[in-house]
Amino acid sequence: MPNFANLDVSLIVLFILLGLGVFSQNNTIVLATALLIIIKVSPFGAVLLPYVNKYGLSLGILILTIGVLTPIASGKLSSETILQSFVSPKSLIAILVGLLVAYLGGRGVKLMISEPQVIAGLLIGTVLGVAFLRGVPVGPLIAAGILSLFYWQK
Known part of the structure; x- marks a missing residue:
């Protein structure tokens, strides 16, 4: 056996x-x-994994934020376009959705820290969504934020 x-x-x-x-x-x-x-x-796994675990999420968010802000830095989004986003109905809705998603992401981080047992389910769901629904793997934070609404956490 x-x-x-x-x-x-x-x-x-x-x-x-x-x-x-x-x-x-x-x-x-x-x-x-x-x-x-x-x-x-690798022989360095025991040393590296704790650092990746501790700083990986922050580094990933930093890289994602840089990617999102690059059109502003490169001039693809002009100051006129940015200012117009405060008067267009679609852009105002986009601003509200952005606020909601940022709020949910913050709640998600807190939930993942306080309830680490949910991380496996969130990751499996996200990977399945990526694999079978052609999603992108930015879902765990938002999923955790939505989940936190059911937990009634602050």
Whole structure:
């Protein structure tokens, strides 16, 4: 009978996620899981993973924010276009939705810190959404924020 006591479930899950990323042709999931697998099996994994765990989310948000702000920095969005966003009905709705999403993201971070047991479900749901619904993997924070509304957390 095989001995499963030394089975690394987290590594198996990463390989499953890698397979889902390949299946769905989502390079973001493939790259992220491949990098985590490499870090995990490397001799430096025990040192690097705590840093990735602690700072990865903040670094990801920083890179995402830079990507979102680049059209302003590059001049693709002129000052006139930015100012018009305060008078156009569609842009005003976009501003309100942006406020709501930022609020939900903040609640999501708090929930993920205070209730870490929900992280696995959020990640699985997000990866499945990416793999099968052609979504993008920015969902866990917003999903956690929506989930926090059901938890009635502040």
